[in-house]
Amino acid sequence: MVERVTLYRAPTTVADVDAIADWLAARIEAGVEVRDRFLDLYADDELADAFAAARVLSPYERETGNTMLGIVRYEQRALDHPERAGGVIYDGLQVQRSLGERLPADERGLDHLHVPVLDRVLGTWGDHDGRWHKRVNVLGQPALVSVPGLYEAPAKPEQYYKEQQKHAMVAGDSPPREVLESEVEGEFLVEDDPRTTEALKGYVLQAYHYLETGEGFCEESxxxxxxxxxxxxxxxxxxxxxxxxxxxxxxxxx
Known part of the structure; x- marks a missing residue:
């Protein structure tokens, strides 16, 4: 049984983790607390290497990792100055293992769920189609929640991609995000969306539900x-x- 849940802030994002914690605490029996950014609290000299090793190299290649000195230095800068990072997908299960190893030794039991809310894009490999898939969350201990994953993992309406392709054919590049948003009908979340906090509440609850019950996602849409x-x-x-x-x-x- 989960007795404690610790959420970790993501200060470079619009996600209000304290508000998510309050919402969660009203719905579960476990105690809920909030700590500062996980990657600040538990970083060590090897964490940059761990992120470099978890890099996805190609959407269609299972192998991960580039630990060349320049890449490791980039990952160290991303840890120190996360607002400058971006454009990289990481193997969510590898990151999960790396962060789990850095939890305090007396807090690793399944009675104390840790949920780092991250500003990194996470993916998992699909054996069924031989490609990487971006994810909003990676369930388990610790459970990872990706803020950019909320915007990037679920596919946008088809018209979004049609407009993007049309603009690319005419102008040679992708149009500004704001242009696509104004031209495409349908509901979708975008980077720094003011609805981010509300949307992430359910994904954090999924992490608790999985550890508490062993059940995966609900089939009801x-x-x-x-x-x-x-x-x-x-x-x-x-x-x-x-x-x-x-x-x-x-x-x-x-």
Whole structure:
């Protein structure tokens, strides 16, 4: 049984982890606390190497890692100045193992869930199609929640990509994000979206639910424990409707 949940802030993002913690605490029996950025609290001399080793090199290659000196130095700068980092996908399971090894020794039990909210893009390898897939969260201990993953992992409406391709054919590059947002109908989240905090609440609860019950994502599309693969589904599950399917509403109604 999970008795404690510790969330870690992501100060370079718009995610309000303290607000997420308050929402979570009203719905579960475990105690909930918030600490500062995980990568500040538990960084050591090998953490930059660990991130370099977890780098995804190609969308279609299972092998990960580039530990050349320049890459390791980049990862160290990304740890020290996270606002300058970006454009890299990391193997979520490798990062999960690396961060788990850095938890305090007396806090590694499954009765104390740790949830670092990260400003890194995480992915998992799909054996079924031979490619990497970006993820919003990686469940387990610790459970990782990726803020940029919220914007990038679930696919946007088809019209978004059509407009992007059309602009690229005419202008030779992708249009500014703001242009696409104004031209595409449909609900989707974008970088620094003011709805980020609200949307992430469900993904943090998924981490607790998995460790507490052993159950994966909910099959009901409108439930906050669902894992939609498209942005309109994320909006429907996390920002609209009744919040939970009947079964999970009974468990998590505040």
């Amino acid at each position: 409108g439930c906050r424990l669902a894992n939609p693969h498209r942005q309109p589904g994320v909006v429907a599950a996390q920002l609209q409707g009744t919040a939970f399917c009947p079964a999970h509403a009974e468990r998590y109604r505040p």
